[in-house]
Amino acid sequence: MKLNSQILVSQTSRLKTSWMGIVLLMLALPIPALAALGGDVTSVQKDQAQMKGAVKTTETPAYTTHVITAPGKIVVKEYVSLTGKVFAITWQGEVIPSMQQLLGTYFDQFAQAAKAQRESHPGHRPVSIQQADFVFQNGGHMRSYVGRAYVPAMVPQGVNVDALQ
């Protein structure tokens, strides 16, 4: 069977003139191979490519939302602060998206906490992680998963992370 790997991009993010300098500085910095949470805005495109999805971007005064739709009816929303950091990610879908891709450098914290949970008692249960620098939850059932992750220190002033749509 042929694998259809067409990638669709409907809209690219617009840069605010006043932040151009900071964005150019960001682009000059080394970009991690894996991306998203805690990463910079270019990591969003890496996630989109890995997930073979389409991305649509919306701007609000406090942050920019990149919505990636991917096979398996997956919708991932990556919230980028005005300083260009992905401070929160939410997801829902029939299939769980790649946590390795989405959590970037925070994947190890997730993997360790999940492993401890699994090894303490048998059985599959929702995962809920509350660490000072990493908050994560994921739950649901086959064909209906919902979760989110965010870095408290990166959430912009005045943004209620619990209200992110």
Next chain:
Amino acid sequence: MRSFLVLILVGTLGFLVGCGNNGTPSGVAISVTLTPSSASLTASQSVNITASVANDSSGKGVSWALTGVGALSNQTTTGATYTAPATVTTTSVATVVATSIASPTSSGSAAITVSPAGTTTNVVPISVNGGPLLTANPPVIYTNAAFVSVNLCAPSGACQTIPDILVDTGSFGLRVLGSELNSTLAAALTPLNDGNGNTVYDCVQFVDNSFLWGAVAPATIVLGGETATSTSIQIIANPSFSIPGGCTGTNEDTQALLGANGILGVGPEPFDCGTACDPGAGGTAPTVYYLCSSGGSCSTTFVSCGALCNDSIPNQQVTNPVFNFPTDNNGVILTLPQVNDVASTVSGTLTFGIGTESNNTLPTTATLFTLTTGDNFTTNYGGQALTGSFIDSGSNGLFFPQLGGSPVICTDNADWYCPATTTQLTATNVDPNNGTTSNTVTFDVDNFDTVTNANPSDAAFSNLAGPMGVGPCSGSNTGACAFDWGLPFFYGRSVFTAIDGTTTTYGNGPFWAY
């Protein structure tokens, strides 16, 4: 002479060691396993049960006891015959227990569903009994999990009864550890392939960074008197090649890691992926089904789900076996007895079909909840509407958001609640489509650490709960917008699960009713 004395001494010491530890050397416990461990009979039918006793150095075997209807005969230290009564007016579960004579604290049991004569045997027994790891070394107890035996056959006819399969209303399809198949069945099950030497594999990712990976093969599945033919199952196994991304974390391909011999997904869907994995979806296939060459090069692929997916190619996705029964195929009823806080084991039934036989009608007192496209309903809890709620026998507790720091989360186990004292809470389930049909549930939450430490050998706990995220539910895009009614919800209830794409006399699936 001297050597003779030595022999006597050794023999005596052996005897003393034996006595001191109930007939076995210390550290090697006697365990009793019955075959079959479950059966479904109608009136007057019989089944021969054999007991195998591990580490029974004295060879004393077992003695037998029966609770429930019927009678035992032909009892020996290795076997017995169970016969159902001649007159059976209502379905019940009888339990046959074999106790080691050398070690009276070691026993094994078999659960037998007895149904009235002339009925299709649409009921199988289920047990919340701590699971197969109880006989592991060291033993591990899998609490709040209901296990069933499945008779799995290759299309060619070779069959094997596989016990200790988790009953899961939160997933769809039968998944069995390849390591548990005998060589005949393993050789007879032929995985799907594309005709070019590429095999179809299935990836099931769980939220806790674990997964199931394995080939998809058509099989015949027999549960009680119900048979599903040409039904794709997943054979869980670690392949000789690298598993592609889409399945990350821990591969639960052994009994030790999975805690069971497999999972019987009997939730409200016929297929484990549905239209998203059907070729009609177009674009790129999701990370569920793969075509892998014999050299281990895998790529995602679509697999048809047949007519229900508007596909002329017959369904080959991993399928809820109930959906493929010739009758009694529109859902299941999971029934478990009341548990007042803790019970060592409880037995119940898994009944096939809703409104198709005299034993699967929906009571007029029941509440029926139609579901969203994601198979969820709404639970009003803590002043919020949790719109992603569901009933899941495969979750071994109740899981709901922590609000305002309550209930307190255990410091040692962040996936469970540890309130200082047992706390009573209420939540109201609401039909998401009509917004009015509702039912209020009152439940208790124990301190997980206290109650499990105090009852380390018990399998059923009615008051175990844990966090489904922390903080309020806003919109639909956080993990804290769901109430997961896990196995404790089933204690003292009959929960009806109707399958999407089927009809019942009470309305079309999918729905939950209790």
